[in-house]
Amino acid sequence: MIEIRIHGRGGQGIVTSGELIGFAAFSDGKYAQAYPSFGSERMGSPVTTYVRIDDRPIRTRTLIYNPDFIIIQDSTLLATEPVLDGLKPKGLVLVNTKKSADALGLNLNSRVLTIPAAELAMEVLGRPIVNTTILGAFAAASGAISLEGIRNALEHRFTKELAEKNLKAATKGYNFVKEKKQ
Amino acid sequence: MARTFTEGSKAVAETVKLCRPNVIAAYPITPQTHISEELAQMVANGELKAEYVTVESEFAAASVVLGASATGARSYTATSSQGLLLMTEVLFNISGMRLPVVMTCANRAISSPINIWNDQQDSISVRDAGWVQLYAEDIQEASDLHLQAFRIAEHPEVLLPVMVCMDGFILTHAYEPVDLIEQKEADAFLPPYQPQYYLTPKNPITFGAMMGPESYMEARCQLDRALCGSTRIVEEVAKEFKKRFGRFQGALVDTYCIEGAEIVLVAMGSVISTIKEAIDLLRKEGVKVGLLKVRCFRPFPREAIKEALVGAREVLAIDRAFSPGSGGVLATEIRASLQDVKKAPEIKGHIAGLGGREISVETIINIVKDRKSVGIEDRFVDLKEALLK
Numbered sequence: 001m002i003e004i005r006i007h008g009r010g011g012q013g014i015v016t017s018g019e020l021i022g023f024a025a026f027s028d029g030k031y032a033q034a035y036p037s038f039g040s041e042r043m044g045s046p047v048t049t050y051v052r053i054d055d056r057p058i059r060t061r062t063l064i065y066n067p068d069f070i071i072i073q074d075s076t077l078l079a080t081e082p083v084l085d086g087l088k089p090k091g092l093v094l095v096n097t098k099k100s101a102d103a104l105g106l107n108l109n110s111r112v113l114t115i116p117a118a119e120l121a122m123e124v125l126g127r128p129i130v131n132t133t134i135l136g137a138f139a140a141a142s143g144a145i146s147l148e149g150i151r152n153a154l155e156h157r158f159t160k161e162l163a164e165k166n167l168k169a170a171t172k173g174y175n176f177v178k179e180k181k182q
Numbered sequence: 183m184a185r186t187f188t189e190g191s192k193a194v195a196e197t198v199k200l201c202r203p204n205v206i207a208a209y210p211i212t213p214q215t216h217i218s219e220e221l222a223q224m225v226a227n228g229e230l231k232a233e234y235v236t237v238e239s240e241f242a243a244a245s246v247v248l249g250a251s252a253t254g255a256r257s258y259t260a261t262s263s264q265g266l267l268l269m270t271e272v273l274f275n276i277s278g279m280r281l282p283v284v285m286t287c288a289n290r291a292i293s294s295p296i297n298i299w300n301d302q303q304d305s306i307s308v309r310d311a312g313w314v315q316l317y318a319e320d321i322q323e324a325s326d327l328h329l330q331a332f333r334i335a336e337h338p339e340v341l342l343p344v345m346v347c348m349d350g351f352i353l354t355h356a357y358e359p360v361d362l363i364e365q366k367e368a369d370a371f372l373p374p375y376q377p378q379y380y381l382t383p384k385n386p387i388t389f390g391a392m393m394g395p396e397s398y399m400e401a402r403c404q405l406d407r408a409l410c411g412s413t414r415i416v417e418e419v420a421k422e423f424k425k426r427f428g429r430f431q432g433a434l435v436d437t438y439c440i441e442g443a444e445i446v447l448v449a450m451g452s453v454i455s456t457i458k459e460a461i462d463l464l465r466k467e468g469v470k471v472g473l474l475k476v477r478c479f480r481p482f483p484r485e486a487i488k489e490a491l492v493g494a495r496e497v498l499a500i501d502r503a504f505s506p507g508s509g510g511v512l513a514t515e516i517r518a519s520l521q522d523v524k525k526a527p528e529i530k531g532h533i534a535g536l537g538g539r540e541i542s543v544e545t546i547i548n549i550v551k552d553r554k555s556v557g558i559e560d561r562f563v564d565l566k567e568a569l570l571k
Binding site for chain 2: 018023031033036058063
C-alpha cells in the first residue's frame with residue numbers, strides 16, 4: 001500500500017487534490033481512498049488530505065502517520081506545522097517552492113523535490129492555482145499514478161474546458177520533474 | 183452496475199435518487215452533509231422528480247417528512263448531531279404514527295463542548311425513538327443500506343421509520359470506489375410505496391390521535407412488536423439484496439474470524455474496517471481474536487448476538503457513544519443479552535473515538551493486549567491524563 005499525505009491551506013484545492021489522485025489511481029485499475037481531515041477550516045488555515053493506493057481493497061480508515069509521500073502545497077507550512085512527521089525512510093517530499101531542495105535545508109533521510117508550481121501554473125492557467133501542476137509533478141516523481149489517470153480524473157471532475165486547461169498544467173508539472181531527473 | 187470513485191455523501195445521494203423519493207425535506211446548513219446538497223442539485227437539474235423542501239430548522243424538516251409520509255409519499259431527510267436532537271420530538275411521532283420515513287444520520291458528536299467531529303452520540307441518544315437503526319461500515323454499505331431501508335420501512339409488517347447511520351467525515355467525506363446500481367435494477371428491488379392508510383380528502387382518517395390510559399399502552403406494545411419483528415425483514419431484505427446485487431455485508435450482525443475466537447471485539451460503524459486490520463495482525467501473532475459487527479442496533483438483535491458470542495471467553499465492546507452515569511451502550515446491551523447464557527464470556531466495555539478522537543489499528547491492538555490489566559468497569563480509551571487534572 002502507498003500512503004500519501006497532502007498539506008496545504010484552505011482554498012488551495014487540497015481536498016480536490018486528494019480526490020484527483022484517488023480517482024487517477026482508481027482509473028489506473030487500483031483501489032484508492034481519499035480522506036480530507038476536516039475541521040472548522042477556513043481560507044488560509046492549514047488543511048491536510050490523506051490518500052491510500054493499493055492493489056487490494058483498502059480497509060484502514062485512520063489518518064496516515066507514516067506516509068511514503070508527502071506533498072506540501074504551501075512551503076510556509078514547513079516552518080509552522082509538523083508536516084514532515086513520520087515520513088518513511090526513502091520516502092519522498094514534494095514541495096511547491098521556487099527554492100531548490102538544498103536551499104530548503106530539510107536535512108531528511110529522504111528524497112526532497114521542489115517545483116515552482118505557482119509560476120508553471122501561471123503560464124498555463126493564468127492564475128496561481130497550483131494543485132493540478134503539483135499533481136503532474138507527483139505522478140512523475142512517484143510513479144504512483146499515471147498522467148493518463150490524471151487526465152481521466154480531471155475529465156471526471158471538471159467541465160471539458162477546465163479539464164483541458166488543468167491537464168496542460170499537470171503535464172507541465174510532469175515534464176518539469178522528468179526533465180529535472182535527467 | 184457501474185463502479186466509480188466517489189465521496190460517501192455523493193454515493194448516498196445517488197442511491198437515494200434511485201429510491202425515487204417523492205418528498206425530501208432538509209435544513210440546508212450546519213450540521214448538514216453534502217447528501218442534501220447533492221439531492222437539491224439533482225432536483226434542480228430535473229434529474230430527480232421530487233418535492234424538495236428547504237425548511238427553517240431540523241424540527242421542521244422532520245415535520246415535513248412526517249406530513250408527507252402520512253399522505254403516502256415516499257419521504258426522506260438527512261441530518262446530523264444537534265440537528266437530530268432538534269428533531270427528537272418529531273422522531274417519536276413518526277414512529278408512533280407508523281410512517282416509513284428514511285433518514286440518513288451522519289454520525290457526529292453532541293455539544294457541549296462544541297465539536298463537529300465524528301462519534302455516535304447523536305443516533306444513540308435517540309435509540310428509544312422507535313426507529314430501526316442500521317450502521318454502515320463503509321461507503322458501499324452506507325449507500326446500499328438506503329435501498330434496503332425503504333424496503334424494510336415500507337414492509338406491511340414493519341411500517342416504521344429507518345435511520346441509516348454512517349460515521350460523519352470518516353464515511354461522509356471520504357472517497358472510495360463504489361458500485362452504483364442502475365435505475366432499472368433499483369426499481370425491480372424497490373417498487374413504488376403502496377400505503378395501506380394515508381391522508382386523502384376522499385377518505386378522511388386521523389393519524390396520531392389521542393389514546394388514553396385505556397389504549398395508549400397497547401399502541402406502544404404494537405410499536406415494540408413491529409420493531410422486534412422487523413429483525414426478520416432486515417434479514418430477508420439483506421438476503422434478497424445479495425441475491426440481486428451480489429453484495430452482503432451482514433444482515434442483523436456480521437462476523438469476521440469468529441470461528442474458534444477466544445476474544446471477540448464488538449462494534450458498529452466505520453471502526454469495523456479498522457478492527458479487521460487489527461485482527462489480521464493479531465492473528466499473525468497467534469492471538470485468537472474475532473469480530474462481531476452489529477449492523478442493526480434497533481431492534482437489538484439479541485438472539486443473533488447471543489449465537490455469535492457463545493463460546494467466546496472474553497468480549498470487548500467498543501462504543502463510540504455512552505450513557506453518562508451508566509457506561510457504553512453496546513456493552514450494556516450485550517451484558518443484558520448474555521445474562522441467561524451459561525458460562526457467559528466476560529464482557530469489558532471500551533468508550534473510544536469520541537468527538538473525532540482517532541481509533542487507530544494500534545488503539546484496537548492495545549485494547550486486546552491490555553484487557554487483563556483493566557477491570558470490568560467500562561473505561562475511556564486513550565485518555566490524556568494531563569487534561570483530566
